[in-house]
Amino acid sequence: MPVASSRKRNREGTSIFRAATTASRRSAGHDKTALVRALAHTSMNVDIGNALSSVASPGISRAGLERIDEQVAVAHERIERGMADGEHGYEALNLPEKTDPDEIRTAVEPVADCETLVTVGIGGSALGAATIVDALEAQGDGTETVFLDNVDPAWVSRRLEGLTLSETAINVVSRSGMTAETLANFLVVREAFDSAGVDWTERTIVTTGESGPLRELADRHDLPSLAVPDGVPGRYAALSAVGLVAAAVCDLDIEAILEGAAAERKSLTGSLFECPAYAYGATAYALDGRGAAVNAMMPYAESLETFAEWFAQLWAESLGKDDLGQTPVRALGVTDQHSQLQLYRAGPSDKLVTFVTPQAHEDRPIPDTDVDSLAYLGDGTLGELLEAEFSATEASLAAAGQPNVRIELERIDAAELGGLLYGMEAACVLAGELYGVNTFEQPAVEWAKNATRGLLGGGEFEEADAVEAKTELRIER
Amino acid sequence: MPVASSRKRNREGTSIFRAATTASRRSAGHDKTALVRALAHTSMNVDIGNALSSVASPGISRAGLERIDEQVAVAHERIERGMADGEHGYEALNLPEKTDPDEIRTAVEPVADCETLVTVGIGGSALGAATIVDALEAQGDGTETVFLDNVDPAWVSRRLEGLTLSETAINVVSRSGMTAETLANFLVVREAFDSAGVDWTERTIVTTGESGPLRELADRHDLPSLAVPDGVPGRYAALSAVGLVAAAVCDLDIEAILEGAAAERKSLTGSLFECPAYAYGATAYALDGRGAAVNAMMPYAESLETFAEWFAQLWAESLGKDDLGQTPVRALGVTDQHSQLQLYRAGPSDKLVTFVTPQAHEDRPIPDTDVDSLAYLGDGTLGELLEAEFSATEASLAAAGQPNVRIELERIDAAELGGLLYGMEAACVLAGELYGVNTFEQPAVEWAKNATRGLLGGGEFEEADAVEAKTELRIER
Numbered sequence: 044m045p046v047a048s049s050r051k052r053n054r055e056g057t058s059i060f061r062a063a064t065t066a067s068r069r070s071a072g073h074d075k076t077a078l079v080r081a082l083a084h085t086s087m088n089v090d091i092g093n094a095l096s097s098v099a100s101p102g103i104s105r106a107g108l109e110r111i112d113e114q115v116a117v118a119h120e121r122i123e124r125g126m127a128d129g130e131h132g133y134e135a136l137n138l139p140e141k142t143d144p145d146e147i148r149t150a151v152e153p154v155a156d157c158e159t160l161v162t163v164g165i166g167g168s169a170l171g172a173a174t175i176v177d178a179l180e181a182q183g184d185g186t187e188t189v190f191l192d193n194v195d196p197a198w199v200s201r202r203l204e205g206l207t208l209s210e211t212a213i214n215v216v217s218r219s220g221m222t223a224e225t226l227a228n229f230l231v232v233r234e235a236f237d238s239a240g241v242d243w244t245e246r247t248i249v250t251t252g253e254s255g256p257l258r259e260l261a262d263r264h265d266l267p268s269l270a271v272p273d274g275v276p277g278r279y280a281a282l283s284a285v286g287l288v289a290a291a292v293c294d295l296d297i298e299a300i301l302e303g304a305a306a307e308r309k310s311l312t313g314s315l316f317e318c319p320a321y322a323y324g325a326t327a328y329a330l331d332g333r334g335a336a337v338n339a340m341m342p343y344a345e346s347l348e349t350f351a352e353w354f355a356q357l358w359a360e361s362l363g364k365d366d367l368g369q370t371p372v373r374a375l376g377v378t379d380q381h382s383q384l385q386l387y388r389a390g391p392s393d394k395l396v397t398f399v400t401p402q403a404h405e406d407r408p409i410p411d412t413d414v415d416s417l418a419y420l421g422d423g424t425l426g427e428l429l430e431a432e433f434s435a436t437e438a439s440l441a442a443a444g445q446p447n448v449r450i451e452l453e454r455i456d457a458a459e460l461g462g463l464l465y466g467m468e469a470a471c472v473l474a475g476e477l478y479g480v481n482t483f484e485q486p487a488v489e490w491a492k493n494a495t496r497g498l499l500g501g502g503e504f505e506e507a508d509a510v511e512a513k514t515e516l517r518i519e520r
Numbered sequence: 521m522p523v524a525s526s527r528k529r530n531r532e533g534t535s536i537f538r539a540a541t542t543a544s545r546r547s548a549g550h551d552k553t554a555l556v557r558a559l560a561h562t563s564m565n566v567d568i569g570n571a572l573s574s575v576a577s578p579g580i581s582r583a584g585l586e587r588i589d590e591q592v593a594v595a596h597e598r599i600e601r602g603m604a605d606g607e608h609g610y611e612a613l614n615l616p617e618k619t620d621p622d623e624i625r626t627a628v629e630p631v632a633d634c635e636t637l638v639t640v641g642i643g644g645s646a647l648g649a650a651t652i653v654d655a656l657e658a659q660g661d662g663t664e665t666v667f668l669d670n671v672d673p674a675w676v677s678r679r680l681e682g683l684t685l686s687e688t689a690i691n692v693v694s695r696s697g698m699t700a701e702t703l704a705n706f707l708v709v710r711e712a713f714d715s716a717g718v719d720w721t722e723r724t725i726v727t728t729g730e731s732g733p734l735r736e737l738a739d740r741h742d743l744p745s746l747a748v749p750d751g752v753p754g755r756y757a758a759l760s761a762v763g764l765v766a767a768a769v770c771d772l773d774i775e776a777i778l779e780g781a782a783a784e785r786k787s788l789t790g791s792l793f794e795c796p797a798y799a800y801g802a803t804a805y806a807l808d809g810r811g812a813a814v815n816a817m818m819p820y821a822e823s824l825e826t827f828a829e830w831f832a833q834l835w836a837e838s839l840g841k842d843d844l845g846q847t848p849v850r851a852l853g854v855t856d857q858h859s860q861l862q863l864y865r866a867g868p869s870d871k872l873v874t875f876v877t878p879q880a881h882e883d884r885p886i887p888d889t890d891v892d893s894l895a896y897l898g899d900g901t902l903g904e905l906l907e908a909e910f911s912a913t914e915a916s917l918a919a920a921g922q923p924n925v926r927i928e929l930e931r932i933d934a935a936e937l938g939g940l941l942y943g944m945e946a947a948c949v950l951a952g953e954l955y956g957v958n959t960f961e962q963p964a965v966e967w968a969k970n971a972t973r974g975l976l977g978g979g980e981f982e983e984a985d986a987v988e989a990k991t992e993l994r995i996e997r
Contacts, residue, residue, distance in 0.1 A: 166858025363863025381643025386840025435971035494912035
């Protein structure tokens with residue numbers, strides 16, 4: 044059965060400007076008898092050593108970091124003011140204190156024993172919830188989760204065909220209650236329940252704004268409903284009912300998620316040298332300005348694959364405006380070492396690679412083999428292999444002068460995940476201040492929504508006219 | 521039940537330099553009674569109109585295209601020569617003729633009725649197979665497929681726990697037979713079978729090179745085995761046993777996949793204006809040189825999500841060297857309209873967006889609703905919504921001067937998919953010739969493999985030493 048491994052760490056309180064050589068992974072990795080340690084909760088740490096200009100190009104010098112830290116202090120004041128005043132967007136950073144887990148638990152009570160939960164939502168209305176249930180799957184009650192976040196007809200039909208609807212619950216999420224994809228899918232799902240003779244009004248939870256079609260529908264059918272909090276854009280809503288309903292149905296520890304986030308909130312200070320979240324945001328911003336136009340998010344944990352997608356939305360939709368913004372790329376360790384790593388190491392020096400790596404994890408020994416050339420594997424565990432691969436990849440980039448940052452979690456659990464989500468949101472809000480963009484708008488997304496409505500006859504929208512004028516240059520066989 | 525929709529098309533043979541205005545999608549989209557047409561097989565077409573400098577910046581002028589076409593002619597001769605001589609890498613483009621589907625069908629016969637197929641492989645040894653079974657899932661026999669392409673211990677354990685091993689078959693793939701992740705996972709899986717009292721030697725297919733540990737093992741236990749073809753790097757091996765064993769076990773039409781690829785092979789000519797694959801490769805190359813350092817692959821079909829991953833490996837590992845290479849980004853329509861689109865439309869002008877869009881697909885009507893503001897949805901189908909979203913996104917980028925290319929498939933079936941995979945491989949090989957890189961090597965991937973082996977005590981590798989020298993700058997709470 045699985046044994047546990049823990050990566051040796053070198054931690055002596057808050058450390059500024061400490062350059063160190065890590066202990067050999069070769070010896071550290073072979074402590075096969077170690078158990079998962081009952082560590083004090085310390086949450087996310089960040090190591091930006093491999094983004095320094097002494098190591099990497101693009102990179103930032105220590106003097107450059109100190110100059111940016113003055114901007115961080117100003118930005119932090121702005122952020123704190125926005126939070127105190129409950130301003131649009133900044134309000135998201137208040138969620139750990141404001142979200143009421145009891146209210147969510149009460150709302151999901153009627154469907155808590157469902158076998159399958161179908162979340163109908165798109166973008167921020169789905170990704171946060173999916174990130175949480177995927178990351179913590181092992182700690183849940185085994186509820187199957189399906190996310191209908193696309194309108195591909197064949198795919199929607201196939202997902203629905205496989206379900207026992209009498210054991211299925213619906214979690215529909217849209218702030219406006221008007222999102223075309225979400226409402227279309229909800230109508231399809233509702234009809235499937237009707238056709239199967241299952242009363243969907245007994246099995247539906249609604250999360251929406253104060254008014255709009257979904258709110259009317261919840262009122263008319265007396266459905267359990269929760270509010271999308273005011274002033275919180277979808278991509279920042281993971282720590283509200285938007286992200287936590289699915290987690291609660293899966294019986295995950297949503298209280299611990301919020302506590303982890305609240306602990307991370309306490310870490311926000313006026314200096315990047317004291318705040319891991321700001322250190323990450325400021326470093327990413329600084330490296331973009333120095334040429335790292337791409338930010339590859341590469342967790343070394345399969346359960347964080349959806350987190351990388353969530354990060355990509357957060358980063359792209361918040362910072363991608365006014366001709367600015369780093370392009371987020373989703374990668375996965377170790378899988379993408381056999382794919383993207385070639386480009387990251389030997390391609391253009393225009394990337395920051397961000398690793399996320401849990402320090403302790405479940406493990407599994409590699410059985411011995413009778414094949415000589417593979418004997419070295421039989422001395423170890425899958426966890427040690429994973430750690431060696433991570434160390435190799437991190438070193439491979441550093442040795443080639445390609446900048447990278449390491450975000451360390453103690454382990455993957457509810458509290459650590461809450462801290463990670465909050466930390467990345469704070470990092471993104473900080474980066475938005477440093478870029479000087481409006482972090483909380485998404486006009487280009489709205490443009491396409493209007494064009495779609497116009498094309499479908501849902502009103503007059505001038506955006507739809509642009510579709511008529513397509514320039515073609517077709518190459519056919 | 522599902523009705524069919526087909527996008528109106530405007531096709532009059534091979535078209536060069538034809539600028540046209542498409543018919544209104546508004547009227548085109550509402551032909552709800554149309555059936556899937558029994559179209560003549562025409563395979564992949566490419567529309568590069570929105571990558572012209574008259575539309576987009578970066579963009580390429582028509583004169584620029586003509587100049588590049590002279591290089592395409594030279595590159596095509598080089599490619600044809602490499603194919604004729606069976607040179608390393610170029611040999612991949614001969615696979616449609618050389619792969620023997622009967623041999624694959626015979627090898628999988630002993631496990632053809634398994635409930636679950638576990639493919640143990642990583643990178644090119646997994647992604648091609650996953651791309652095919654995911655794209656064609658609806659046409660298969662319902663075999664569940666699991667791809668163990670990571671060594672995350674918790675994830676591996678959870679994937680294995682859910683399986684009935686007596687109904688499970690193993691498909692292990694590694695050219696060298698030495699790949700650490702693959703062999704470690706294979707040893708773990710083999711032990712799980714032993715523990716469950718199931719004879720793994722009765723349920724294992726091996727695909728590997730002519731020598732090495734896996735080949736020895738196949739010989740010793742008399743396992744059905746297939747060869748990784750000589751001269752074909754993993755990422756180009758989808759159209760060999762490497763990619764087709766899983767498809768054959770799922771009872772997919774591997775003959776049609778190869779036929780579609782063979783048809784695409786016939787389209788390779790010395791001019792980008794006559795060859796869709798080369799038109800794509802040359803346009804991507806030209807735009808990279810003009811500033812589109814990112815290539816976002818965005819299929820409008822959920823079943824092609826894995827294809828986007830496969831493309832990302834192909835593009836990154838083939839072209840990412842000598843400080844060159846576009847960064848591939850995986851996106852998904854319509855889902856990522858609510859996420860990445862903000863960046864693609866309003867962020868830096870450093871991206872080419874590549875759409876893949878099937879012209880005909882299964883459809884599903886959107887039920888009528890009693891909510892007035894949503895009534896417009898009830899007139900349509902999910903397929904029409906998908907098409908309107910695609911048109912809106914394409915237009916939204918063009919209207920903002922952001923370059924994009926459309927790759928059209930008739931539909932998603934075995935032959936079209938074979939053509940698409942072959943076409944993208946040919947596009948990538950062409951781009952490699954234009955860049956002047958060695959498309960078929962991956963030294964940076966090998967670097968990390970050596971470092972990992974060294975760290976695990978699998979031999980002396982100087983790459984492992986780089987891990988010792990990590991520069992730290994830790995920010996902690």
